[in-house]
Amino acid sequence: MDAQYYVGCDLGGTNIKAGLVDLLSGQVIASKNTKTLSYEGHEAVIRRMADLIKSLVAEAGFEWDQIGGIGVSAPGRLDLEKGETIFITNFPGHWINIPLKATLEAYLHVPVYILNDVRAITYGEWAFGAGKGVDCMLCFAIGTGIGGGVVMNNQLILTQGGTAGELGHITIDIHGPICGCGNYGCVETLASGPAIAAMGLKAVVQGQKTIIGEMVNYDLNKITAHVIAKAAEAGDEVALSIWNEVGSYIGVAVINAALVVGPKRVVITGGVAAAGELLLHPIRETLRKRMIVMPADKIEIVQGSLGDNAGIIGLAVWAAHGGGLN
Ligand SMILES: [Zn+2]
Secondary structure: OOOOEEEEEEEOOOEEEEEEEEOOOOEEEEEEEEEOOHHHOHHHHHHHHHHHHHHHHHHOOOOHHHEEEEEEEEOOEEEOOOOEEEEOOOOHHHHOOEOHHHHHHHHHOOOEEEEEHHHHHHHHHHHHOOOOOOOOEEEEEEOOOEEEEEEEOOEEOOOOOOOOOOHHHOEOOOOOOEOOOOOEOEHHHHHOHHHHHHHHHHHHHOOOOOOHHHHOOOOHHHOOHHHHHHHHHOOOHHHHHHHHHHHHHHHHHHHHHHHHHOOOEEEEEOHHHHHOHHHHHHHHHHHHHHOOOOOHHHOEEEEOOOHHHHHHHHHHHHHHOHHHOO
16 A cells, blocks of 8 residues: 555445545545446446546545555445446446446546445445454345345455455345345345335334324325334333334344354444444344353454444555556
8 A cells, every 4th residue: 555545435226425534544534426327328427436536536635646546345246357337226227237347447547446335335344444453354234125245364355356355245035025136045145125115104003002103193105214213212122122123023033153263353323223232232132042162252243433434544554555456
């Protein structure tokens, strides 16, 4: 790593976020967002990414020779070696074999490295966040879905074309509900934000004694994981039992992955992780009760500490390491 400053840029379904990162401090020193507008097609979207990064660097008062490189993430399957998207489910045309790296390099004239979005979050939390200082770590990012990542021996694990680390698709219930991936009973189907909201909805509809319904004025579409966390904090027994159940599902996924890689720390992040101890405590209890052969008390379960900046920081670190591929 020669340069001090790198750019991270996250291409999301709704927004493109770019941040200029100082890798001495691990801080995002300037950031800028724009709309993705994926219906405009890949050429327009990649052009908009390049323009966003150019204006970020210019407005921060930097010259391009101060920028060591750019890390870019996208929300789908990627070919990291070719620097291409393979398939992005939610984008029109699905971005099949789009040369994201080469196109951005042609616009920006600095090295560009691509990475899956949640692997970038994992790398950021490991380098500068809640995973700092351990050589082996798991990350679960729990939101609309559940993403993941694995660091082992101080390296982000990206084998099998970068699909290693898809912790949200660990099977918890072989007879469980169908998952977006096509499998049944993945932890994502049982413990993602929408799955948690559905548990709250079910409790209200069944007439269980809970404040969840009145908290949303019985507009049941407004029940979210956040509402159920608020209810639990107010002492609502139904809401507390929902978090215990969610924590047990995540806990079993943690155990299944931990038995393979033996992590020292497990970072839980994403919007649902804002529930804090409501979620972390039952995860720890599940490890204590069910992980018999590996010492549960040697695996720390912690909340992510970088919030929305984790991915941007991880991408900057990834670019500084030359995309980890050389
Ligand atoms: Zn799945």
